[in-house]
Amino acid sequence: MSVRRFDPNTLSISVARGPTQLGLSAKLLVLTVLFVMLAEVLIYLPSVANFRRNWLNDRLAAAQIAVLVLENAPAEGLPEGSEERLLAGVGASAIAARVGGARRLLSLDSMPHEVARTVDLRDQSWMQSIVESVATLVSPSHEMPIRVVGQAVGAADFVEIVIDERPLHRAMLKFSVNLTMVTLIISILTAGLVYLSLNWLIVQPIRHLAANVMEFEHDPENPRRIIEPTERADEIGEAQRALARMQATLADDLRAKKHLAELGLAVSKINHDLRNMLAAAQLMSDRLTETRDPKIRRFAPRLIATLGRAIDFCQATLAYGRATEATPTLRDVALRQLVAEQAELLGLGENGAIGFVNEVPAEVVAPCDPDQMARVLSNLMRNAIQALDSVMEAGERSPMLRISAGRRHEEIVLRIADNGPGVPPRARENLFQAFRGSVNPGGTGLGLAIAAELVRLHGGMIALEPSEVGAVFTVSLPAQRIAA
Secondary structure (H helix, E strand, C coil), rough: CCCCCCCCHHCCCCCCCCCCCEEEEHHEEEEEEEHHHHHHHHHHHHHHHHHHHHHHHHHHHHHHHHHHHHHCCCCCCCCCHHHHHHHHHHHEEEEEEEEECCEEEEEECCCCCCCCEECCCCCHHHHHHHHHHHHHCCCCCCCCCEEEEEECCCCCEEEEEECCCCCHHHHHHHHHHHHHHHHHHHHHHHHHHHHHEEEEHHHHHHHHHHHHHHHHHHHCCHHHHHCCCCCCCHHHHHHHHHHHHHHHHHHHHHHHHHHHHHHHHHHHHHHHHHHHHHHHHHHHHHHHHCCCHHHHHHHHHHHHHHHHHHHHHHEEEEEHHCCCCCCCEEEEEEEEHHHHHHHCCCCCCCCCCEEEEEECCCCCEECHHHHHHHHHHHHHHHHHHHHHHHHHCCCCCEEEEEEEEEEEEEEEEEEECCCCCCHHHHCCCCCCCCCCCCCCCCCCCCCHHHHHHHHHHHHCEEECCCCCCCCEEEEEEEECCCEC
């Protein structure tokens, strides 16, 4: 499994939009127009269906008047030319009604034997009306008429007419054009008002936030680059106030870190010169061991040990004062060999005053940077040796340092255990913080801080395990390499 790591050095301050890319305001305008048009389309279909129903009902109402004329006509029939005028007024080629069980027909010619479709308005649902309206718009009948049936008034049971569908098609097209023009005007006005409102309420404040963040990025230590929040009580106002607090805190931290960096540089230079002077003093103090004066011979080892601790302190301060640790170069390392090398450098062995046991199996291999892991082991083992010096002076028990390793799930766990006095409770709270987590009296805590930072760079974790005797530190490393 590969894990993608973020590299801030490859991030540009701003990204220019191409000619086909829309900004936030343009996207807002396009979406508003589309949503308003979608709403109008949803309104259009019921509207055109209702127009078609009303148009047909008007024709049926005129046909019912003709039916009333037929009911009250004399026995010898209507005067000549009356039927033509009635049909022309209705716009139908034939009108039929059922009155008292008898069918009355008003037609210039005989009733057509075949029609394109039948429209029954007596029990037509809205969905069926919409579907038939779309069919009339898309594919009207030009060859054959349509039959329309509706509820009648008076003594008639129902009335039906046979009409040409082309006038209905033209009327629906005209209605659609008028409705579309009104819809476009409403959509443009609505979209414009919504766009202006949202642009004023949301887009402009967000642009202001983005511009301020980019300006603050150029000079984060400048207090004038901190945003001035408005008195808005909504989410944007909360974001402005939160950004102002964050920028103020960040500016203060950056200024403080800059001062600390300058101070650290000065301290590093002082430590460098001090280390050289202490090393010269240690060389000269070695000669005191050759004198015959018993007092000098008794105090010389303590002086040499004190100078050695001072040199170690200077070296650790210089190491911790580096800006950043290098990225680990991972390779498969046999931990047993690495532990043995560090033990030899620290003077641990069979003839030493401090017992040492290397229990790391030969087959345990961990992907790590050998140089950095050697520094981790060196710091932890030095701390253990310093803690065991007090055990050796007290003579309570034989001092012992034991290192073991094994695989646990997807990790390689390295254990460094000693039977010294253990870690004081006051040191456990800030155990891996520089100058605050010293385990040994007079120490600085730099060794544990450096070890913790190096282990984190490997994607692992360092911890202090509970133990009844002494101190047990565990270093957990991923068993598989993490792809960059």
